[in-house]
Amino acid sequence: MKFFIFFILLLTTMNASDLKPWTKNIEQLSDEEKYVILNKGTERPFVGKYTHEKSRGIYTCKLCDAPLFDSSSKFDSRSGWPSFDDAIEGAIKIVPDADGRREEIVCANCGAHLGHVFKGEGFTPKNTRHCVNSISLNLVKKQDQKDVNLSYAYFAGGCFWGVEYYLQKLDGVKEVISGFMGGHVKNPSYYEVVRSNTGHLETVEVVYESDKISYEKLARAFFEIHDPTQANGQGPDVGEQYLSAVFVNNDDETNAIKKLIEELESNGYKVATKILPKSEFYAADESHQDYYEKKGSRPYCHGYTKRFK
Numbered sequence: 001m002k003f004f005i006f007f008i009l010l011l012t013t014m015n016a017s018d019l020k021p022w023t024k025n026i027e028q029l030s031d032e033e034k035y036v037i038l039n040k041g042t043e044r045p046f047v048g049k050y051t052h053e054k055s056r057g058i059y060t061c062k063l064c065d066a067p068l069f070d071s072s073s074k075f076d077s078r079s080g081w082p083s084f085d086d087a088i089e090g091a092i093k094i095v096p097d098a099d100g101r102r103e104e105i106v107c108a109n110c111g112a113h114l115g116h117v118f119k120g121e122g123f124t125p126k127n128t129r130h131c132v133n134s135i136s137l138n139l140v141k142k143q144d145q146k147d148v149n150l151s152y153a154y155f156a157g158g159c160f161w162g163v164e165y166y167l168q169k170l171d172g173v174k175e176v177i178s179g180f181m182g183g184h185v186k187n188p189s190y191y192e193v194v195r196s197n198t199g200h201l202e203t204v205e206v207v208y209e210s211d212k213i214s215y216e217k218l219a220r221a222f223f224e225i226h227d228p229t230q231a232n233g234q235g236p237d238v239g240e241q242y243l244s245a246v247f248v249n250n251d252d253e254t255n256a257i258k259k260l261i262e263e264l265e266s267n268g269y270k271v272a273t274k275i276l277p278k279s280e281f282y283a284a285d286e287s288h289q290d291y292y293e294k295k296g297s298r299p300y301c302h303g304y305t306k307r308f309k
């Protein structure tokens with residue numbers, strides 16, 4: 001009986017926000033967040049914070065914190081929005097979009113607008129792309145096991161747009177990010193580096209699965225998609241920021257590169273590529289990522305040339 005009275009009391013003191021604890025979060029949303037999450041807007045492509053995110057963890061609903069997507073289902077669709085080929089079971093609801101064509105996806109718990117789902121595009125074996133606004137999500141990173149399955153390699157071979165373009169195509173490469181390394185300026189802008197006073201080289205960060213592609217295989221590709229014999233830059237791009245270099249993480253990588261250079265030299269190439277210790281990598285801003293895919297064109301100074309026998 002005591003319990004029953006308590007229960008009645010509880011019911012009578014409850015209001016809407018007790019029933020839906022996330023409703024109080026609505027007032028904390030920014031205007032941009034409200035535009036997407038409540039009014040079903042779409043953020044501009046290539047600007048969301050999770051478009052290129054590669055950390056392991058769980059993506060949760062910005063409004064109600066419900067877990068929605070595991071990072072293992074995330075893939076790079078080059079669409080400009082985070083893409084997942086699967087959702088956590090029961091986490092999302094598919095509803096017909098008001099446009100009468102697309103299928104909208106919302107958080108099954110709170111109804112927050114997430115994005116749309118597309119099927120049959122052939123990106124991954126699941127053949128499904130949940131195209132989600134970054135702004136609808138939070139990422140809870142798995143700090144303790146962050147990126148355990150991923151390895152990182154750093155190559156500088158002239159204009160990073162072209163190096164990224166070709167290395168991205170290799171099986172086992174999860175992502176290639178254009179950026180800068182080797183200089184003395186923190187967080188350099190593209191124009192600072194172009195003005196050639198930062199010491200940075202245009203460098204790509206290759207994120208790869210070492211059980212699918214070896215470092216040596218990556219490095220071989222690097223030597224065959226740029227000209228390692230050019231000492232003053234790459235193609236028409238002349239200057240220290242365009243020099244050929246490999247930034248190495250450890251002795252194994254140093255030895256692998258030395259061996260490949262010896263092999264090239266025995267094949268008659270005078271290799272100008274430097275071996276440098278890895279230092280801090282600074283990603284270039286979004287307008288330099290996936291440059292050729294966005295423009296729908298092909299690199300002007302990189303191409304494949306067979307140099308190893």
Ligand SMILES: [Zn+2]
Nearest residue numbers: 061064107110
């Ligand atoms: Zn939610």
